[in-house]
Amino acid sequence: MRLRQRWGSKSMSTLRNNSATNDAPDEGHPSFREALVYWLQLGCISFGGPAGQISIMHRGLVEQRRWMSEQHFMQATQFTMVLPGPEAQQLATYIGWRLHGVVGGLAAGGLFVLPSAILLYVLSILFVLGQEAAWMTAVVRGLNAAVIALILSAVFRIGGRTLATPGLWSLAAAAFGLIFFLDVSFIAIVIGAACIGFLGSVFLPRQFPVSSSHFIQSTGSASSPSVRLRALDPVSLRLSCVTLVACGFLWLLPTVMAGVSLGWDSTLARQGIFFSKAAIVTFGGAYAVLPYVAQQAVDTYGWLSSPQMMSGLALAETTPGPLIMVLQFVGFVGAWQHPDGFNPWIAASLGAALTTWVTFIPSFMFIFVGGPYVEKIEQWPRLASLLRGITAAVVGVMLNLGIRLALHSTQITEGKTDWIVVAMSIVCLTLLTRTKVAAPWLIVASGMVGWFAHWLGA
16 A cells, blocks of 8 residues: 555556655645746756756745745755765756656656757767868867866866865875776775775764765755645655666666667667666766766777767756766767667667666666655765765866876877967866856857867967
């Protein structure tokens, strides 16, 4: 009976209202259609990275519509920040789930990424059609400068917020040295950093503090009136296990189908396996996982080149939604260049779809399994210390990525320096750190400058 109540299998209306309900919502509770419109609007305007996207949701959901209380919103935000994957999309999924059950969560999380997925798919098509043209090479040259600046500014921003003690600085430096000089796996670094962060909070609490000050800070009043949400039934371990198995089955099904029908050495099967692994190590945002993706997609699998990888990141920055959507570009271009006997258009479309599926389905799984626990746990000090250790290591890994891309793009290691890219990178980095310029506009301007420099013969 609990299973039917929680999933609302008695009727679609029950599923839309909320999973496992005891108390009726008040009259201010939004209708499913009203929420659907908001989630679509959010997906179209969610620029600014996780912090900007969460701020947009806070203003729209807590301050304006009052669909959720300040305290509940902060609890949900903290919960999503200790999960791998795009926290803003997971937060939208959780709020949609609390408002209208599983269907609400699917709608909120799906619409959060749908506009970005469609737009990046179109941009990917334009990229592969024009990548051989001289003007596209010139534009990519300008984009590379912007990407270098974006990565280095992210290092400064995240490092300034996270590296508050010598212990955390040492962890970041060790992560940089391991991946830059020894090519240690990103996954191994993440696991090691998590262990160090956890153990450090126990034995060296001053060097590895357990406070959650790195989480987004409250900007409103906890006493602000809000819609009264339906109460959840007691947490059922059985239901959690069923949800985990069902989501896991859906997550892995396309990859298994690709492996069985095309062979496990096919591009699509290998992409499904690789990006499934990447989806569960994306702590710290897209910039954190990019070194791992670049290392594997470029060096190990050879799906695309380093300049193509940088172009994909630049294109993803110009779209709304989570930046991790750059993985769709990698899947598209990788399958386009390695179609395994398919028409390149079909292969690329399947690669983009498969990559997007295995990247985002785990986020729904984490929310539907862990969502019932959000309101029962006020703080997670040990989890916060674990996350802080990972984030500190991620700073070092990101610095490694920025330096490697800078060396490649400026051609310093080849004995000839591209001073145009050097100058543009410095200007872009200065604008990002000293002004409030938006990343999409900076990327567009950099591409135009790259084209203009080519036109001038520079």
